[in-house]
Amino acid sequence: MSTDAGEFRVRFYRLGRELSFMAETGPYPGVPAAPPPHPDGVPEHASPAVDWDWPPYEHGIPADWPPGIYLARFVEEEGSAEEEGSAEGAERRARDVPLPADAGIAGFGREFFVVRPRHPGASGARILYKKSTYTRHAYNCGDRADVRRAASLYDHPVYQEGGADRPRGHQLSLHRPGGVNDLAYWDAPFIAWLERSGYEVEYCTDLDLHEEPGLLSPYRLLLSVGHDEYWSAAMRAHAAEFVRGGGNVAFFSANTCWWRVHPVDGNSAFVSDTDHHVGTEYPHLPATDLWWPAPPDGVGEPENALTGVSFRNGGMWPGDWPGDRPREGYRVQHADHWVYEGTGLRDGSDGGTQDALGAGTALIGYECDGAAFATDADGVARATGVDGTPESFLILGIYLLDPVHDDFHHLKWGHWNCPEREGAITSPRAATMGLYTAGGTVFTAGTTDWPVVCGRELDPGVVRVTRNVLDRLAGPATPDR
Numbered sequence: 001m002s003t004d005a006g007e008f009r010v011r012f013y014r015l016g017r018e019l020s021f022m023a024e025t026g027p028y029p030g031v032p033a034a035p036p037p038h039p040d041g042v043p044e045h046a047s048p049a050v051d052w053d054w055p056p057y058e059h060g061i062p063a064d065w066p067p068g069i070y071l072a073r074f075v076e077e078e079g080s081a082e083e084e085g086s087a088e089g090a091e092r093r094a095r096d097v098p099l100p101a102d103a104g105i106a107g108f109g110r111e112f113f114v115v116r117p118r119h120p121g122a123s124g125a126r127i128l129y130k131k132s133t134y135t136r137h138a139y140n141c142g143d144r145a146d147v148r149r150a151a152s153l154y155d156h157p158v159y160q161e162g163g164a165d166r167p168r169g170h171q172l173s174l175h176r177p178g179g180v181n182d183l184a185y186w187d188a189p190f191i192a193w194l195e196r197s198g199y200e201v202e203y204c205t206d207l208d209l210h211e212e213p214g215l216l217s218p219y220r221l222l223l224s225v226g227h228d229e230y231w232s233a234a235m236r237a238h239a240a241e242f243v244r245g246g247g248n249v250a251f252f253s254a255n256t257c258w259w260r261v262h263p264v265d266g267n268s269a270f271v272s273d274t275d276h277h278v279g280t281e282y283p284h285l286p287a288t289d290l291w292w293p294a295p296p297d298g299v300g301e302p303e304n305a306l307t308g309v310s311f312r313n314g315g316m317w318p319g320d321w322p323g324d325r326p327r328e329g330y331r332v333q334h335a336d337h338w339v340y341e342g343t344g345l346r347d348g349s350d351g352g353t354q355d356a357l358g359a360g361t362a363l364i365g366y367e368c369d370g371a372a373f374a375t376d377a378d379g380v381a382r383a384t385g386v387d388g389t390p391e392s393f394l395i396l397g398i399y400l401l402d403p404v405h406d407d408f409h410h411l412k413w414g415h416w417n418c419p420e421r422e423g424a425i426t427s428p429r430a431a432t433m434g435l436y437t438a439g440g441t442v443f444t445a446g447t448t449d450w451p452v453v454c455g456r457e458l459d460p461g462v463v464r465v466t467r468n469v470l471d472r473l474a475g476p477a478t479p480d481r
Helices: 087-096 134-139 182-196 206-211 233-244 450-455 460-473
Strands: 007-015 019-029 068-076 110-115 127-131 158-160 169-173 201-205 221-227 230-232 248-254 259-264 269-272 310-316 330-332 367-370 373-375 381-383 394-400 430-438 440-444
Touching: 007 182, 068 182, 110 201, 127 182, 127 206, 134 182, 134 230, 134 269, 182 201, 182 221, 182 450, 201 206, 206 230, 206 233, 230 233, 230 269, 233 248, 233 440, 248 367, 248 450, 248 460, 310 430, 367 430, 381 394, 381 430, 440 460, 450 460
Parallel strands: 127 201, 127 221, 221 248, 230 259, 248 440
Antiparallel strands: 007 019, 007 068, 068 110, 158 169, 169 269, 259 269, 310 367, 330 394, 373 381, 394 430, 430 440
């Protein structure tokens, strides 16, 4: 923590059906600290590659705090120490404690953390919610409200050549400030909906899944939510083993498992050989930590072998969230499938109307993933598997991306930006929702904003499909799930 205020306090909240105030601690003495200089020598920049090594402050988690995702808000004290210790100071602090609105989750002077149970699954929770934390850090610029430091994997990254015991790539420290953004947009509304709906859920981070091979064993269902782009090899291996053993995964996310990361420095940082430029140069192309390309150009393990879909078949709509992107939703296929039970949606197979799931909402995007597909004689899109998607993947909803722009590094507004990444296009660019079974069942929403539409209850069909997925895949194990 770094501040030029004489003192500061920390207010803790838990994300649930509402944002619940838990405690206030402090005051603590404020200590100013500078960010580390960037190797490029630009005074305004800060290095994203190293621990910022700011003064630590410890706070023990009370034993009665329930599992969940928590928000810490750092509040600089006003007035003198004598005033803060007075009755007037206590009264002023009490006035300041009212719960922030949802919009108050996002912003600077904030951080989030996860409280895990002492005995995982003992509460009866069958669902483990994985907060996407590597992706959060990849985009975190280390800014503060009045200073733009531009220190991330996307703004002035630091590339290292590596060596015998260290991978080559861009390095990113997890020990940096920067505030809260993605938590407010994707996670907060979905967590609120989960708890309003009565689901017992426990929580973890990417680092937990990376470090603990047995993390998933007490649960029936793992959730990936929102934007979940960066995965380590251990994370992926643990999730795949869980599925092979009969566990289930629901990817209410997109751009999922796109880059491999290598945790380093006691897992306090990671390295990833990505295609992000340093200055005007690309340090190393092809970028070898893409999961799907064959070695030596990539890892050689297509992400869709786990998720069923890939960003290389989908795309990204630039601009604000949700912005002006199309609101046509998923064209329904196989309306008699259990995923659609109770929605009343039709697939047109009887000659009637073909409905669209989420029509009228910004369900598709801002990034979306798809499976390579071909259309049969009845106009039904079926996964071909040529891109690594499991043969049993069933496309339940599809949205053809249109219009398309194929130069990702020079974005075109009002278009789905979808560059040709393979030697030959394996199918039209599309977002696809579907599932497959290989031991356990894997459901994929194929879009980052599924948890937003469901969490804010913007479409009854999306809400019902989510309930169907959770109820079935988090339920007791049976021969068909």
